[in-house]
Every structure is written in C-alpha cells, then in structure tokens.
Amino acid sequence: MKKQTEYLIIGGGIAGSLLTWHLLNAGKEALLVDHPERCSATRVAGGMINPITGKRLVLSWRMADWTRYNTQFYPALEKALGISFYSPLIIRRIFKNAAQANDWLIRQNDPAYRPFIEEHAAALPEYIHAPHGAAAIRHGAGIQSVKLLDGLYRYFGERLIRAKVDYADIHIATDHVDVAGIRCARVVFCEGWHGMYNPWFRYLPFHPSKGDALTLDGEMDLKEALAFGVFLLPQGGGYRCGSTYIWDDLTCRALPETVRFLTEQVQRFVKVPLRLTAHKAGVRPTVKHRRPFLGRHPREKRLWIFNGLGTKGLSLAPLLAESLMRYMTQDAPLDPETDIARFG
Numbered sequence: 591m592k593k594q595t596e597y598l599i600i601g602g603g604i605a606g607s608l609l610t611w612h613l614l615n616a617g618k619e620a621l622l623v624d625h626p627e628r629c630s631a632t633r634v635a636g637g638m639i640n641p642i643t644g645k646r647l648v649l650s651w652r653m654a655d656w657t658r659y660n661t662q663f664y665p666a667l668e669k670a671l672g673i674s675f676y677s678p679l680i681i682r683r684i685f686k687n688a689a690q691a692n693d694w695l696i697r698q699n700d701p702a703y704r705p706f707i708e709e710h711a712a713a714l715p716e717y718i719h720a721p722h723g724a725a726a727i728r729h730g731a732g733i734q735s736v737k738l739l740d741g742l743y744r745y746f747g748e749r750l751i752r753a754k755v756d757y758a759d760i761h762i763a764t765d766h767v768d769v770a771g772i773r774c775a776r777v778v779f780c781e782g783w784h785g786m787y788n789p790w791f792r793y794l795p796f797h798p799s800k801g802d803a804l805t806l807d808g809e810m811d812l813k814e815a816l817a818f819g820v821f822l823l824p825q826g827g828g829y830r831c832g833s834t835y836i837w838d839d840l841t842c843r844a845l846p847e848t849v850r851f852l853t854e855q856v857q858r859f860v861k862v863p864l865r866l867t868a869h870k871a872g873v874r875p876t877v878k879h880r881r882p883f884l885g886r887h888p889r890e891k892r893l894w895i896f897n898g899l900g901t902k903g904l905s906l907a908p909l910l911a912e913s914l915m916r917y918m919t920q921d922a923p924l925d926p927e928t929d930i931a932r933f934g
C-alpha cells in the first residue's frame with residue numbers, strides 16, 4: 591500500500607527532526623525520511639551553545655531570542671521524551687592576550703551583553719593556565735545531540751523512514767508531490783550540507799565546512815565549559831572538544847592530524863594530560879552571509895527548505911523550526927533575514 595502524508599520531511603538532523611516535532615505537536619500529519627549512512631552534522635556536533643564567540647568576543651546574531659526560547663524548549667522536550675540531554679552551564683572564555691581582556695572590559699558596559707555576563711563566577715581551577723584572565727559567560731549549555739536525535743526518533747516511531755531519497759524519485763504534480771511512492775502535499779528539504787546538490791535549491795549560497803570533534807578523558811573535575819578558540823565541554827563523564835574548520839575536503843573522514851591540532855590547542859590551557867577516546871568528523875551546512883535558509887521555493891510551491899544552520903544549529907534550530915511550522919501551517923510571516931525570498 592502506498593504511504594500518504596501532508597508533510598514529508600527529508601533529512602533527520604536537528605533541523606528536520608525538530609520541524610517534524612513541531613508539526614506533529616501542531617496536530618499535522620508528517621513523515622520524516624533520513625538516510626543513516628549520510629553523516630549528519632548533528633551527530634558529530636561538539637554540543638556547545640556559546641552565546642559569545644570569535645576573536646573579538648562578539649554576541650552572536652539574535653542570541654537573546656534563541657536563549658529565551660531554548661531555556662524553555664529544551665527542558666520541556668527532555669520531559670516530553672523522558673530523557674536528559676541538556677545541561678545549562680557557565681562558559682569560561684580564556685583570553686589569549688591583553689587585547690582580548692580589554693575587549694571584554696568594553697563589552698561589560700554594553701546593555702546587550704549584560705544578561706550574558708556572570709558576575710559571581712568561582713575561581714578557575716589551578717590546572718587551567720589563564721595568564722590574561724577569563725570571562726565568565728552565562729546562558730551557555732551542553733547538548734548531547736545524539737541522545738536528543740535518538741529520543742526524537744523513538745518518539746516518531748513509524749513516522750520515521752530510514753532511506754535515502756533520490757532526486758530522480760521526486761515527481762511534482764499539480765495537487766501533490768510523489769516522493770519514492772509516498773504521496774504528500776508538501777516536501778521540506780532539511781538535508782544539511784547535501785542541500786548544495788538539491789536541484790531546486792542549489793541556487794542558494796551554500797559554503798559547507800568540514801569539522802572534527804573529539805571526546806577526551808582526563809583526571810580532572812571540570813564543571814564549566816572552556817573556550818579559547820577551540821572548546822572543552824564536560825559531557826557524560828568525559829570532555830567534548832571541537833572544532834576544526836576545513837573548506838577543501840567535504841568528507842566525513844576523521845584524520846589523525848586534526849587530533850594533534852585540537853589536543854595541542856587544549857593542552858596550552860589545560861595542564862592535565864588528556865587522552866583521546868573518540869574522534870568524529872562531519873560537514874556543517876555553513877552558508878555565505880551566515881543566515882539560515884527557510885521558506886518556500888519561488889516557483890515550485892510544494893517544495894520548502896530548512897537549512898543553513900551553519901556552526902550554531904543547536905542554538906538556532908528550535909525557534910526556527912517553530913517559525914517555519916507556523917509559516918507553513920498558519921501563514922505567519924518568516925523573519926526576512928531567514929526567508930529565502932531574500933534571494934529573489
């Protein structure tokens with residue numbers, strides 16, 4: 591018997607999975623198709639939500655909005671799924687030089703930054719080398735993204751189909767779309783970096799980047815996350831460490847030289863020997879101009895996209911997934927900065 595649904599979501603990373611979650615919770619019919627052998631960035635992600643990043647310690651785009659939403663959404667999702675994957679924590683940003691310490695002093699007088707500054711942070715442990723000092727950043731978090739996806743997949747049950755969709759198997763009719771025998775009213779492509787090959791959406795300025803994330807182990811009891819160009823995040827009894835940025839190798843091969851690079855960076859600041867326990871690589875759906883791709887195809891009105899989450903999918907995906915769901919189901923307008931209508 592042929593399957594039929596209102597919404598067919600292609601790609602079960604954080605984008606597609608949270609969109610499916612929001613659609614089902616809005617009482618809509620949705621099926622999610624994910625191909626387990628295409629490496630998902632979400633399953634490799636370091637798992638860090640860090641509001642203030644970069645050499646100049648800049649507050650990320652719309653971070654106050656994501657924070658307000660995520661601090662409610664993730665705990666509610668944990669409760670609904672009966673699992674635990676979200677840990678709010680303070681991030682200690684270790685200054686590399688006096689100029690960074692000075693930038694931080696300036697930020698402290700900026701009202702936009704104030705909610706993100708922790709004023710009562712404990713002293714750093716003695717095994718952290720921070721000769722220029724460190725900022726204490728509030729509203730950071732660690733997300734165990736594999737646990738999160740696995741919990742959602744269990745919840746979806748038979749609404750999750752494990753298969754690869756070939757573009758040649760997508761046939762658009764006037765009143766429906768047929769995707770490999772599944773008849774649906776709308777298709778939403780949430781393919782991560784693979785979206786750059788999508789014949790309907792490859793006109794969008796994708797610019798994917800490969801990254802590596804490690805899991806390390808060491809005799810220390812770090813309660814806060816550390817950031818100093820790369821990051822170290824306490825998670826599940828070990829430490830997640832990321833990430834590299836590689837622009838000329840779009841494979842998921844984890845190469846030994848990246849382990850050397852990341853561990854050398856960490857051991858400049860952490861004076862406890864760390865051992866490698868796992869190493870994975872994936873490709874991020876980074877895009878030019880660093881704003882996500884949400885919306886409807888300009889001509890094929892049954893085709894939609896949710897992509898371009900770049901380096902911050904764990905921060906952006908929950909609220910953006912809800913706003914796309916509202917656009918598709920209630921015609922609530924998208925933020926023009928995220929709407930692909932901006933590309934004409």
Ligand SMILES: Cc1cc2nc3c(=O)[nH]c(=O)nc-3n(C[C@H](O)[C@H](O)[C@H](O)COP(=O)(O)OP(=O)(O)OC[C@H]3O[C@@H](n4cnc5c(N)ncnc54)[C@H](O)[C@@H]3O)c2cc1C
Binds near residue numbers: 600606834871896898
């Ligand atoms: C090393 C590394 C570290 C990172 N660290 C962080 C971090 O600390 N914090 C953070 O917020 N973000 C981080 N990111 C970025 C984050 O992972 C991404 O922003 C986010 O996961 C993108 O989610 P997505 O759902 O768009 O794509 P993906 O997670 O890649 O999911 C796309 C899914 O679509 C499936 N798919 C594609 N094509 C098809 C098809 N034709 N048929 C069926 N299925 C298909 C794939 O199998 C995949 O499961 C990191 C990324 C990497 C690589």
